[in-house]
Amino acid sequence: MRSAVMLGAEQVVVIDNVPERLAMAEAGGAIPINFDEESVLARLQELTRGKGPEKCIDAVGLESHVPRSIDSVYDRVKQVMAQESDRAHVLREMIYVCRPGGILSIPGVYGGLIDKVPMGPLMNKGLTVRTGQTHVKRWTDDLLRYIDEGLIDPSFVVTHTAGLDQGPEMYNTFRDKQEGCVKVVLKP
Incomplete structure (x- = not known):
């Protein structure tokens, strides 16, 4: 699983591009979003009537990769030049989609340095951030x-x-x- 969001107490959305994981999530009652086939932001806006999810989870961490994303290309270049160690596309995406006052959990493993974290939206939305390895x-x-x-x-x-x-x-x-x-x- 790349990431997941909670739209409410019972409604979960799983975001990935691996068909088997998406099918498994759907069989378990989650709403699947294949990020290779549709815009995550647009679909979440539709599902939440423009409010954004209450809770977001970055479950992938440093190995995030979305080849068509400009920020992913930026991360790859920075890694090659040894100026950044991790790819933070999913972290950025979760900050952007999470609703004001929401919770962002980051059990996805990060090992070093990341760049271009949108601190303004993180702070201005008043997000609660929970990090660390799964206990x-x-x-x-x-x-x-x-x-x-x-x-x-x-x-x-x-x-x-x-x-x-x-x-x-x-x-x-x-x-x-x-x-x-x-x-x-x-x-x-």
Whole structure:
């Protein structure tokens, strides 16, 4: 998932360009937006009647890439010249689309320097920014209990199962977005 937004308490939009992930999000009740096929900004404006989403999540971080975007080209050039380490297209996009008083969460990993962060809109909208790695240890016990009790079933994300010896091959399948691969479970 590249990014997601909350339009209200129950309505989630997933923004990506991988058909399998978009289909999975739609099957789970989310509204998919394929950024290769439509304008994210225009679609979110339509869905929120011009207000913007209440909550936005940058789930990709430093590896954001949208080849047709001018700011992505700028980021790539800066990286080649060793003047920037991360690509912040999704972060910028989420700042622009989030409604005033909204919440911007950034679990997407950033490792160094970024340029052209729209601080004016971030500040003038009064956005609350939450950052940091996902707190796996904080939530693991609760989530495992929910799975054990049958309250949630995360198995819908598993698209491939393979032996541990097939790990490198399955990594390439996942990385190259082949065979509809979204999540691999390796078994010893």
